[in-house]
Amino acid sequence: MAQEREEWEERIRQAVTADVPAVRAVTDAAYRPYVERIGVVPRPMEADHAADVAAGKVFVTEAPGGPVVGVAGLVVLEAFADHLFLDSVAVHPDAHGRGVGRRLLRFVDAHARALGLPEVRLYTNAMMWENQDLYPRYGYEVVERRVDGPYDRVHYRKRLLRGVS
Template identity: 70%
Template sequence: MTVEASEKIRLATPADVPAVRAVTDAAYRPSIERIGLVPAPMGADHAADVAADRVHVTGSGAVIGVLVLVPHDDHLLLESVAVHPDAAGRGVGRRLLAHVEAHARSLGLPEIRLYTHVLMGENQKLYARHGYELVERRADGVYDRFHYRKRPAG
């Protein structure tokens, strides 16, 4: 899979649902053994999220990156970010995170929130590098998570 910096990030359509599921599963599957649970995004209702205009995708031809963004009155929740493993290391995640900030600004929302499992150290480092501030550690059902926030620039 090749990645071009000019690839657009767009709202997913119903036709994208199988690709959204495939990218999400491929990106999150390696976490199952580490955290001992199926990551929540793998069990999401992708069709409902697409129908609610919560899913943004990127990739020319095949979808290689997926965002699930849930607007609230006072923040934008980055519920899931997934990059297909074949596209890892090519800047897709960085572009997706930049899109989250732009989307929050376009909605007039002052804050982005996200969470990651406490055993996902690489995610914690990634979010810190991108300016996300650790807010708390909290159990959400069976998931032990670190919650982060960021105020988008501009």
Template identity: 70%
Template structure:
């Protein structure tokens, strides 16, 4: 399996949907509804350059949305068959690299409060929980990670 993370292409859209659905499907019963990433317009996200993939076949997917002052991680999805292989770690490392390349030195993301695995995982990668709030039917915990600008910046 290649660990080169690359921008997704239109040909990747079915794999992006398949990996996203497989990654989030287990949470449906726990949170009582479909996680939002499952219902995104994957083709539109790919066309807008927001989606990055890893693996051949694709085993990991990132959806990243740059804002003026931070990079927002819309989704991190790793196919269950690839768990334990470092795919998620590599994707989160790429998020930091990509943010810095864009001149953004903060990364934000949120996870459903019922996805306790994520709530334990993100602090291990330097994220701090900064807010918990209900948004519609979703109980979300927002995380933030501040990145050090390169020297001379």
């Protein structure tokens, strides 16, 4: 069991062109429940997944079996001079409760450190209450709340200490 868990944790990799349909499917499944609540389609559902994969922005984790076979979760990242932007984190609903999101967030921290960046930034819709409970538990602090077009967003950052997640 420990061996299987370690292998699962190591399965985060950069997405390739063949992953685009799975990236689209996982993103849609993860964000679809929010459409009615927030009254608009979440931006990650409208992203150009093929372009993001081609640009090297998407990292996926695969499930070793169980209810999800193939891509179980993903992150979309963009590096800037002073931070790593976590554009999207999506976990397929069938993989909830298996630690996929936690491992992806740890990967984001490690990736930012590997790039020499001191912090991770992200935002979430103000109507996605679950995220507002989740991100502070992983070290993120609220920076501001801002309306961008139809999106009411809460912006977060996580300052990274060297060698600590």
